[in-house]
Amino acid sequence: MTELKTEHEPPQKLAMGKSMKRKEDPRFLQGKGNYIDDINLKGQLYMALVHSPYPHANILGIDSSAAMDIPGAVAVVTAAELAAHGVGWLPTFHGLDKQMVLATGKVLFQYQEVAACYAETREAAYDMAELVDVDYEPLEVVADPFKAMKDDVLLRPDREAKTNHIYNWNVGDSAGTDAALAASDHVVREHITFPRVHAAPLEPCGCVAEFDAMGRLQFYVTSQAPHVYRTALFMVLGIPEDKIRVISPDLGGGFGNKVPVYPGYVCAIAGALVLGRPVKWIETRTENMTSSFARDYHMDIELGASKDGTLTALKVNTVADHGAFDAAADPSKYPAGMFGIVTGSYQFPHAFANLDAYFTNKQPGGVAYRCSFRVTEASYLIERAMDILADDLGMDPTELRRKNFIRKDQFPYQTPLNFVYDSGDYEHTMDVALEKIGYQDLLKEQAEKRERGELMGIGFSTFTEVTGAGPSKHFDILGIKMFDGAEIRIHPSGSGIIRTGTKSQGQGHETTWAQIVAEELGLDPQNFLVEEGDTDTAPYGLGTYASRSTPVAGGALALASRKIREKARKIAAHLLEVNEHDLEWKDYAFEVMGIPSKRVTMKEVAFAAYTNPGDNEPGLEATLYYDPPNMVFPHGTYVAVVDVDRETGETKVRRFLAVDDAGTIINPMIVEGQIHGGLTEGFAIAFMQEIAYDEAGNNLATNFTDYLVPTSLESPHWETAATCTPSPHHPIGAKSVGESPNVGSPAAFVNAVIDALSPLGVRHIDMPLTREKVWAAIRTAENESPAAD
Amino acid sequence: MTGETQRQLPDTDFAVVEAPTTLSVSVRINGKVVTRDVEARTLLVHFIREEAGLTGTHVGCDSSSCGVCTVLIDGDVPVKSCTMFAVMAHGRDVRTVESLAVGGKLHPIQQAFWDQHGLQCGYCTPGMMMTSLALLGRNPSPSEHEIREGLSGNLCRCTGYNNIVKAVQQAAEMMAPSAAPEVSHD
Numbered sequence: 001m002t003e004l005k006t007e008h009e010p011p012q013k014l015a016m017g018k019s020m021k022r023k024e025d026p027r028f029l030q031g032k033g034n035y036i037d038d039i040n041l042k043g044q045l046y047m048a049l050v051h052s053p054y055p056h057a058n059i060l061g062i063d064s065s066a067a068m069d070i071p072g073a074v075a076v077v078t079a080a081e082l083a084a085h086g087v088g089w090l091p092t093f094h095g096l097d098k099q100m101v102l103a104t105g106k107v108l109f110q111y112q113e114v115a116a117c118y119a120e121t122r123e124a125a126y127d128m129a130e131l132v133d134v135d136y137e138p139l140e141v142v143a144d145p146f147k148a149m150k151d152d153v154l155l156r157p158d159r160e161a162k163t164n165h166i167y168n169w170n171v172g173d174s175a176g177t178d179a180a181l182a183a184s185d186h187v188v189r190e191h192i193t194f195p196r197v198h199a200a201p202l203e204p205c206g207c208v209a210e211f212d213a214m215g216r217l218q219f220y221v222t223s224q225a226p227h228v229y230r231t232a233l234f235m236v237l238g239i240p241e242d243k244i245r246v247i248s249p250d251l252g253g254g255f256g257n258k259v260p261v262y263p264g265y266v267c268a269i270a271g272a273l274v275l276g277r278p279v280k281w282i283e284t285r286t287e288n289m290t291s292s293f294a295r296d297y298h299m300d301i302e303l304g305a306s307k308d309g310t311l312t313a314l315k316v317n318t319v320a321d322h323g324a325f326d327a328a329a330d331p332s333k334y335p336a337g338m339f340g341i342v343t344g345s346y347q348f349p350h351a352f353a354n355l356d357a358y359f360t361n362k363q364p365g366g367v368a369y370r371c372s373f374r375v376t377e378a379s380y381l382i383e384r385a386m387d388i389l390a391d392d393l394g395m396d397p398t399e400l401r402r403k404n405f406i407r408k409d410q411f412p413y414q415t416p417l418n419f420v421y422d423s424g425d426y427e428h429t430m431d432v433a434l435e436k437i438g439y440q441d442l443l444k445e446q447a448e449k450r451e452r453g454e455l456m457g458i459g460f461s462t463f464t465e466v467t468g469a470g471p472s473k474h475f476d477i478l479g480i481k482m483f484d485g486a487e488i489r490i491h492p493s494g495s496g497i498i499r500t501g502t503k504s505q506g507q508g509h510e511t512t513w514a515q516i517v518a519e520e521l522g523l524d525p526q527n528f529l530v531e532e533g534d535t536d537t538a539p540y541g542l543g544t545y546a547s548r549s550t551p552v553a554g555g556a557l558a559l560a561s562r563k564i565r566e567k568a569r570k571i572a573a574h575l576l577e578v579n580e581h582d583l584e585w586k587d588y589a590f591e592v593m594g595i596p597s598k599r600v601t602m603k604e605v606a607f608a609a610y611t612n613p614g615d616n617e618p619g620l621e622a623t624l625y626y627d628p629p630n631m632v633f634p635h636g637t638y639v640a641v642v643d644v645d646r647e648t649g650e651t652k653v654r655r656f657l658a659v660d661d662a663g664t665i666i667n668p669m670i671v672e673g674q675i676h677g678g679l680t681e682g683f684a685i686a687f688m689q690e691i692a693y694d695e696a697g698n699n700l701a702t703n704f705t706d707y708l709v710p711t712s713l714e715s716p717h718w719e720t721a722a723t724c725t726p727s728p729h730h731p732i733g734a735k736s737v738g739e740s741p742n743v744g745s746p747a748a749f750v751n752a753v754i755d756a757l758s759p760l761g762v763r764h765i766d767m768p769l770t771r772e773k774v775w776a777a778i779r780t781a782e783n784e785s786p787a788a789d
Numbered sequence: 790m791t792g793e794t795q796r797q798l799p800d801t802d803f804a805v806v807e808a809p810t811t812l813s814v815s816v817r818i819n820g821k822v823v824t825r826d827v828e829a830r831t832l833l834v835h836f837i838r839e840e841a842g843l844t845g846t847h848v849g850c851d852s853s854s855c856g857v858c859t860v861l862i863d864g865d866v867p868v869k870s871c872t873m874f875a876v877m878a879h880g881r882d883v884r885t886v887e888s889l890a891v892g893g894k895l896h897p898i899q900q901a902f903w904d905q906h907g908l909q910c911g912y913c914t915p916g917m918m919m920t921s922l923a924l925l926g927r928n929p930s931p932s933e934h935e936i937r938e939g940l941s942g943n944l945c946r947c948t949g950y951n952n953i954v955k956a957v958q959q960a961a962e963m964m965a966p967s968a969a970p971e972v973s974h975d
């Protein structure tokens with residue numbers, strides 16, 4: 001190992017801010033990743049689920065005799081058997097509803113789990129699932145939330161409240177907003193839908209459950225939040241937590257899809273318990289696609305402004321389609337998640353957001369899909385509305401934004417919808433973007449093209465994200481406060497082990513966490529082992545989703561490192577035979593103030609901690625739980641440049657620039673990679689991916705031929721840049737970035753397409769902007785306005 | 790396996806499950822012949838993963854859409870191994886991701902994916918690299934568009950493809966016979 005040479009060099013960062021190649025990659029590159037389906041336990045059974053073909057039906061009977069005739073068949077379990085063991089319903093993560101493990105009396109959505117089949121082989125289990133004979137009595141289907149609100153058909157008679165209405169949530173000043181809108185020179189009114197989508201990680205979910213010789217549940221599972229799973233399993237199954245070990249191995253992507261506890265998991269555990277053998281269940285792609293969803297917000301917006309474009313008020317009314325169960329992953333105090341960020345990057349004197357959620361006969365879920373709980377919907381809405389307003393007022397969309405931005409000297413900024421933004425410099429970030437994209441030249445080019453009747457669009461999004469779900473005064477899941485734990489142990493030779501309650505799904509925690517600790521302690525990041533995902537060894541933490549890992553676990557790691565440094569200081573004082581107050585931490589070593597030759601490195605301290613600690617307690621380790629004081633608010637400006645083919649409706653994204661401000665960046669290479677990935681998912685939402693249902697409640701997106709995700713061919717080439725406004729309250733000033741591109745980009749894409757079509761008078765099209773939809777909008781506009789050429 | 794049991798099939802027009810037929814299948818995987826008695830309907834990907842114990846080849850969609858199960862057959866033909874029965878590979882050569890690194894030294898394609906940050910969760914990566922190898926076999930110095938076209942049967946949900954394209958470009962440079970003159974295909 002290279003020794004630190006800092007004596008005669010200017011201070012520089014040891015590990016943080018460097019594009020260090022990922023420590024985890026060699027195993028993935030060699031096919032040695034350990035994903036859920038790579039785990040096989042001795043004597044394991046395989047489980048397959050029976051799914052309902054009907055979206056809404058009574059179950060009159062289930063006959064499993066034919067299934068049990070399959071060679072290798074072991075058991076079929078239905079709701080009745082589960083009930084006999086006291087298991088039937090699961091609490092949802094925010095604890096406001098519960099969800100059937102297996103259909104109890106009736107099915108509420110297509111593909112709902114009806115029975116579980118256990119067999120000696122995977123093939124036999126699937127054969128069994130084919131042969132379980134379920135007698136259904138179809139019921140009237142309510143697939144539309146606007147129909148559900150009439151309560152003609154009661155979907156959830158099991159609930160006390162005899163209505164399809166789940167909750168109303170509102171925030172802000174209703175009367176003041178109405179008055180301000182009434183007094184505004186101009187009010188934009190638009191209905192904007194954010195369609196239902198799915199996270200679709202390439203690795204489906206799955207698990208292997210075993211009760212070991214001690215009667216202890218060893219549960220291997222694709223989980224973004226292993227500790228919460230352990231507590232949830234205690235709640236569902238009544239198994240004490242010390243008798244449960246949850247192990248989340250390498251995850252092939254998650255994006256929110258691996259947050260919920262799915263019925264299949266409970267059935268696998270129940271099977272392992274009753275049958276006395278390990279049970280493996282791996283989802284099919286169709287099961288994955290039909291198990292959860294995100295978005296599905298139907299939003300009515302009113303945006304008021306004065307003649308010069310100064311914003312006066314914002315009012316939002318939303319109908320949310322939650323499907324069969326209210327299984328949204330929102331914290332209980334925020335039933336609509338962080339939708340309150342809907343005022344975006346702008347100063348609003350008045351704002352009011354109202355949301356009503358309804359049950360329908362659709363798949364449940366409401367996962368935080370690459371987004372901090374509904375912030376994607378909010379950002380899309382305000383950024384779309386700003387463009388419509390700019391168009392109405394004949395203003396340049398960037399000038400409208402500039403005029404209304406929260407200024408950098410106004411932070412911390414209290415919004416009318418209850419968030420306190422920590423820091424930001426929106427104007428600077430936008431200026432960087434305008435310059436890098438060459439906005440003035442693009443405007444010229446666009447004007448020329450418009451002369452010729454060609455459709456070119458430039459679309460902006462200057463979004464603010466809210467991440468770092470953690471302040472326990474605001475956030476909980478199942479009532480558990482959303483903190484995160486970090487544990488660091490430094491070994492005598494100066495290497496160490498880092499454990500956190502988060503769980504990487506490809507975000508590169510093994511590298512990033514090592515960099516944070518290395519920077520804080522002046523040790524080599526290559527010499528840290530990072531371990532996550534095993535509840536026996538990792539400290540409690542709420543997991544990785546909603547861009548919370550770096551803001552919360554990253555903070556915990558920095559503070560745990562500093563705790564170690566304080567202990568190290570005492571040992572260093574002993575080694576240097578000075579008072580600890582005479583030492584300063586300088587250039588990654590303890591130095592006697594004013595005497596640069598008298599210093600000890602952390603490596604030397606580490607060795608001494610185990611060999612010669614003086615009067616100090618031996619050892620060098622720390623565990624710390626971090627409960628952040630506030631959330632963090634990354635922001636960015638995204639620009640999309642598109643050409644739309646007037647004849648075919650095809651959109652070509654010619655350029656896309658993302659300028660992100662995520663505060664302090666730990667590994668620029670990893671950050672850039674995440675931005676690329678998020679932009680591609682944002683592109684998918686804008687142009688192709690949608691879980692569509694027909695009126696009869698049939699799910700039309702159950703595999704990758706119907707649910708389109710972009711390939712390398714249609715994905716645009718991404719350009720990125722960064723500005724840096726550190727978070728003032730975070731230990732290292734870090735915000736987060738993984739979800740910003742998915743939150744910020746759909747609006748930029750749609751704004752660009754609508755900008756392209758604006759000469760024809762097109763004002764809005766709901767996503768996804770497929771060729772057919774754009775083509776139809778062009779044809780309609782041309783037919784309606786004969787003036788257009 | 791469970792081929793021998795006699796049983797009564799239900800009286801129905803659909804979902805007739807034939808008694809599994811067991812066949813002896815031999816496939817040369819990464820130079821080693823693997824012979825197993827398997828059900829005729831066993832997919833090649835399951836043969837590779839479960840019979841040969843090589844878990845680097847993944848399953849993502851089980852319907853030939855995602856490409857995470859891609860292996861090379863008979864040298865350089867990329868095949869989605871969820872699309873092929875194991876018996877169809879009987880007597881043939883299969884190459885998986887496990888064959889790339891030799892003696893602990895990464896293959897140029899692996900090195901390039903690492904250098905260029907061409908992976909995040911790593912689930913698509915083995916299939917992506919096998920397809921890339923086949924592509925470079927056909928076209929040793931592809932343009933960006935040719936790379937994107939060549940990889941369009943392999944999905945990645947994490948990287949957004951930019952860095953995968955760069956990785957393939959770097960691998961092309963690393964694998965080019967240094968003596969040969971550079972040829973541009975742009």
Ligand code: FES
Nearest residue numbers: 849853855856871
């Ligand atoms: S698993 Fe073979 S193509 Fe997806």
Ligand code: FES
Nearest residue numbers: 909913945946947
């Ligand atoms: S790296 Fe995760 S799917 Fe490609």
